[in-house]
Amino acid sequence: MKRSIAxxxxxxxxxxAFAQTAIDKPAATLKLTKQEVISARQIKLYIDxxxxxxxxxxxxxxxxxxxxxxxxxxxxxxxxxxxCEREKIVAPEAEVNAMIQQMKASLGSGADDAKLSAxxxxxxxxxxxxxxxxxxxxxxxxxxxxxxxxLKAMEKNITDEVLKAYELNKSKLVRPDSVRVxxxxxxxxxxxxxxxxxxSDAIRQAAGVIKADARRFxxxxxxxxxxxxxxxxxxxxxxxxxxxxxxxxxxxxxxAVFHLKEGEVSSLIxxxxxxxxxxxxxxxxQKQLTLADPYPGDPRISISYFFESAIHSQFLAKLxxxxxxxxxxxxxxxxxxxxxxx
Numbered sequence: 001m002k003r004s005i006a007x008x009x010x011x012x013x014x015x016x017a018f019a020q021t022a023i024d025k026p027a028a029t030l031k032l033t034k035q036e037v038i039s040a041r042q043i044k045l046y047i048d049x050x051x052x053x054x055x056x057x058x059x060x061x062x063x064x065x066x067x068x069x070x071x072x073x074x075x076x077x078x079x080x081x082x083x084c085e086r087e088k089i090v091a092p093e094a095e096v097n098a099m100i101q102q103m104k105a106s107l108g109s110g111a112d113d114a115k116l117s118a119x120x121x122x123x124x125x126x127x128x129x130x131x132x133x134x135x136x137x138x139x140x141x142x143x144x145x146x147x148x149x150x151l152k153a154m155e156k157n158i159t160d161e162v163l164k165a166y167e168l169n170k171s172k173l174v175r176p177d178s179v180r181v182x183x184x185x186x187x188x189x190x191x192x193x194x195x196x197x198x199x200s201d202a203i204r205q206a207a208g209v210i211k212a213d214a215r216r217f218x219x220x221x222x223x224x225x226x227x228x229x230x231x232x233x234x235x236x237x238x239x240x241x242x243x244x245x246x247x248x249x250x251x252x253x254x255x256a257v258f259h260l261k262e263g264e265v266s267s268l269i270x271x272x273x274x275x276x277x278x279x280x281x282x283x284x285x286q287k288q289l290t291l292a293d294p295y296p297g298d299p300r301i302s303i304s305y306f307f308e309s310a311i312h313s314q315f316l317a318k319l320x321x322x323x324x325x326x327x328x329x330x331x332x333x334x335x336x337x338x339x340x341x342x
Contacts, residue, residue, distance in 0.1 A: 032082040032331040046126040067340040079327040091137035173289040177241040180282040188274035202230035
């Protein structure tokens with residue numbers, strides 16, 4: 001594939017097998033090649049971790065609902081682990097450790113196990129990083145060893161599928177009339193009368209300087225970045241002519257922005273938010289977006305990449321669902337719902 005399979009997968013479950021104490025209640029039992037038990041206590045600990053990380057206490061019915069979902073996912077995960085053991089699909093320790101180091105590196109210099117665990121928890125992954133990574137690698141190796149022909153067929157047809165997806169969504173992929181601007185502003189909301197007057201006087205003085213010599217816009221914009229400045233700046237802002245943008249920025253701001261020519265600076269704009277001075281840096285007329293253009297929801301990626309990733313994810317989810325259905329049919333599973341009111 002064009003990218004790492006593991007990077008595009010939704011893993012069966014962020015869980016691994018664990019020991020159950022003799023006095024604990026079972027949340028579920030399962031068997032494909034061997035009998036295993038999912039502990040109600042472990043489920044409770046995982047839910048407690050999620051609540052702690054989110055800072056929110058779940059209602060009892062929501063805890064029970066989450067417990068049921070978690071048990072189902074963990075059953076799938078553990079059946080898959082037994083399947084891999086039976087089929088001799090392995091996740092080499094060296095590969096697991098290397099991926100963990102890569103994940104830490106992506107979090108920045110000096111990231112340790114605690115920081116990695118916190119990052120995973122933010123994604124709803126409650127188990128340790130090693131168990132999570134091992135599951136990803138097992139899944140990647142399963143796909144490469146057992147479903148290689150299907151993956152190759154999907155890759156062979158990916159271009160046609162991307163084109164189909166683009167044509168189907170083409171009517172939504174239109175960039176409206178837009179302008180890229182720089183803004184010097186004061187937000188007067190929430191300020192005391194005295195602070196409002198100080199901030200208003202400061203930006204009015206700046207507006208006078210810019211009116212006399214528009215070339216000083218950049219100088220004043222840079223000064224606005226200082227911590228003691230009474231006015232602030234946004235060096236680059238893309239404003240689109242849509243009801244959503246007008247609702248956010250206000251009609252007077254939108255009218256002023258879209259009546260300026262490229263390079264022109266507005267007079268002082270007054271609206272509900274405060275006072276603004278705007279310079280138009282680039283005018284972008286309405287355009288039908290192509291596959292090479294940035295995706296509107298995430299300008300870091302292209303529209304082509306977005307559709308390709310979505311197709312990969314849907315296809316891999318289908319393969320996972322097929323395997324899980326097979327394993328649930330082959331194996332024996334019992335869920336103890338009466339023990340999930342945690």
